[in-house]
Amino acid sequence: MGLLLPLGLSALLSLAIPLLLHLNRRQEPTLTPFAALRWIRAAARPRRRLRLDQWPLLLLRLALLAALALLLAAPVRYGASGAAADWIVVAPGVDAAQARALSDLPAAEWHWLAPGFPALGETTPAAETALPLASLLRELDSELPATTRLHAVVPAVLQGLDGGAIRLSRAVDWRIAGAAAAVPTADASPAAAPATPPLRISLRERGATVAATYLRAAVAAGNHGDVERYRLSTDAPEAAFATDTHVVFWLAGAATPALLDWVNGGGTAVLDGVALSDAGVLARDADGAALLFVQPHGHGRLLSFRAAIAPQSLPLVLDARFADLLLSALQPAAAAPTRAPAAALQPTSGAARADAAATVLASPLLVLIALLAVVERTLSLYLARRRA
Structure with missing residues (x-):
């Protein structure tokens, strides 16, 4: 339950x-026959007290x-509310x-763990299609009722990840x-990790500069x-930029158009x-205090x-x-992994529920308001006729 416009409660x-209207109602005076008042020693004084007349009408x-x-x-x-049920989603690639x-x-x-969550008997999604499986699981979690139990059957290696935990x-x-088939045997030799190519840096200066000495020392x-x-190389400022160059130490004054095009x-x-502006x-x-500034320029x-x-x-x-x-500032941003072993990616619980649908309770309130209005009018007319 919740309120879309809490300010409406004002x-x-x-x-x-x-x-206030009921408290300030003036009662019409009524004449009551009474005997002579000459035998009463003190003059009678009318008493006023706080009184609520027609309180059932006030409550309505x-x-x-x-x-x-x-x-x-x-x-x-x-x-959505409902009885506890079981939903089983199967990732594409699983028989x-x-x-x-x-x-x-x-x-x-x-159901298939695919957009729209089609039933398992319908068309089988292509296993080679890159589907955002992590996002699909979060979407399904928000759409299912809170009482539904969720089961997932996934392959040994999950693809379509977004770099975040599920x-x-x-x-x-x-x-x-x-x-079982995905677990390597004890005598299987692990594959050698591919060597990371060195980060290629081009140092460009006009004549000998003090900055070049400290930049070379940092690379060393x-x-x-x-x-x-x-891998540091020294090049002339006018030299063409190699396609495999990642970083340029520019010690030749303001950036030239050729340098900006490369960046x-x-x-x-x-x-x-x-x-830098x-x-x-x-x-x-x-x-x-600020020490190193960065200015995005195109893709660089x-x-x-x-x-x-x-x-x-x-x-x-x-x-x-x-x-x-x-x-550390020169390192390129690491790409988020898109595939990982399923055993290491079992979803955890505890996330705040983000329900996809919210049912507005306007219809029951309108019925209640109509009933209260009818009863209030009926009781008001009845009391008015009774006074007449």
């Missing part, structure tokens, strides 16, 4: 209107106004007969089809050990002593320190942390 202040009017205020607040009921063999729930509803509002019976610090993580294609350029803060120093970005890369203007270059800060 109409409850109107409840004071009929209450208060109830009518309260119902109207509640209607203005638009009460809704979230989610339907094999999935049914993993479950002993004959009364369960079987967290739902309910517990899921997570069953992996062919899990990043290549500690036997692994070449960064627009997805590269990263580090400028020396050049202020409308730039964001990428890193801060120990005091919280421009980086610049708050001062020229030299000990006099940027003392950080003499600190070992300068290399870590610079090299």
Whole structure:
């Protein structure tokens, strides 16, 4: 239950209107025959007291106004109610007969984990089609009633992931089809991980610069050990940009149109002593002051320190942390994984329920308001005729 327009409850202040009207009603004086008053020693004084006349009518009017205020607040009921049921969804790529063999729930509803959640007997979705399985599970969790038990039959390797954990509002019976076949044997040798190619950096300067010394030292610090993580080359500012270059240390003044075109294609350029307009803060120093700025440019970005890369203007270059800060800023954003073992991705519960549908309770309130209005009018006319 909830209210779409809680401000509508302010109409409850109107409840004071009929209450005040009933309190201030003037009773018509009635003549009562009485004996002579000359034997009464003290003069009779009429007494006034707080009195509510026709209180059943007052209660009806208060109830009518309260119902109207509640209607203005638009009460809704979230989610669907119903008896507990079982829903079993099968991910594309899992054989339907094999999935049914993993479950002993004959009364369960079987559906494909695909857009629209078609029944299992309908057309089988193509296994090679990249479906957003994680998003589909979250969507289904929000659409099903809270009392429905959810079961999922998935292949050993899940595809269509979005990089985030699958967290739902309910517990899921997570069953992996062919899990035994996916477990490697003890004598199986693991496949060698592909070597990560080094990050190619092009240093471009006009004559010898102080910044080049500290940038070379930072790259050398990043290549500690036997692994070449960064490959630095020195090129002329007018030289063409190689297609495999990831980063450019630009120590030749303001960025040229050729450099900006290359950055627009997805590269990263580090400028020396050049202020960037409308730039964001990428890193801060120990005091919280902005240290490294970043400015998006097309598909790439421009980086610049708050001062020229030299000990006099940027003392950080003499600190070992300068290399870590610079090299971490040069790393490209890691792509979110789109596939992973299903055993490591069992959904967890505890997420806030985001119901897809909300039922507005306007119709029952309208019926109640109509009944109260009819009863109020009937009682009011009856009391008026009775007084007449």
